[in-house]
Amino acid sequence: MESSRKSQRLFTICILKILFLLVILTPTQLKSEEYMLKEYIPIGVTLQLYNFLQEASLTLPPTPVTIYYTKSLTEFHYLTDMPYNIGGIYENFQIIFQPREILVKKKIFEKVLLHELLHWVLYGLSEKYQEGLIYWYMGYYEKKEVDIFLNKFADFNYELPLFISYYWEK
Numbered sequence: 792m793e794s795s796r797k798s799q800r801l802f803t804i805c806i807l808k809i810l811f812l813l814v815i816l817t818p819t820q821l822k823s824e825e826y827m828l829k830e831y832i833p834i835g836v837t838l839q840l841y842n843f844l845q846e847a848s849l850t851l852p853p854t855p856v857t858i859y860y861t862k863s864l865t866e867f868h869y870l871t872d873m874p875y876n877i878g879g880i881y882e883n884f885q886i887i888f889q890p891r892e893i894l895v896k897k898k899i900f901e902k903v904l905l906h907e908l909l910h911w912v913l914y915g916l917s918e919k920y921q922e923g924l925i926y927w928y929m930g931y932y933e934k935k936e937v938d939i940f941l942n943k944f945a946d947f948n949y950e951l952p953l954f955i956s957y958y959w960e961k
């Protein structure tokens with residue numbers, strides 16, 4: 792009796808582990824590859840990302856990001872429902888890009904990559920400030936989102952770690 796209960800418990804634990812693995816693996820359903828930052832991201836982008844982490848007093852998120860480069864603009868539009876002037880989108884620890892060759896040809900590959908990776912490292916920050924903060928950090932001051940961010944940022948005496956920790960939601 793005791794041993795059958797034990798094996799039943801073992802069975803339940805196994806099922807739970809499989810479910811857990813399924814949850815972990817779900818983002819890879821797109822057949823995307825998961826890259827470790829240091830192995831894959833161009834060194835220039837990695838350095839900028841680490842600079843940002845330092846300035847913001849953040850560390851890399853515990854959840855890895857999954858990066859998927861679509862094979863065509865049609866596929867990109869199909870998966871993201873975004874117009875072609877959007878190079879990539881970040882959502883829920885997953886980044887979907889336009890085909891890499893196209894971004895490279897437009898000379899925006901590294902910028903778009905950094906932009907989306909910053910969404911990833913800011914995963915806990917209130918979404919209404921993410922876009923503005925990222926555009927501001929990357930020098931796109933003309934974007935309207937930057938004003939929304941800067942208005943609030945001023946209240947924190949332009950202290951990035953303070954601002955981020957105040958609006959951190961996770």
Ligand SMILES: [Zn+2]
Binds near residue numbers: 906910922925
């Ligand atoms: Zn963005």
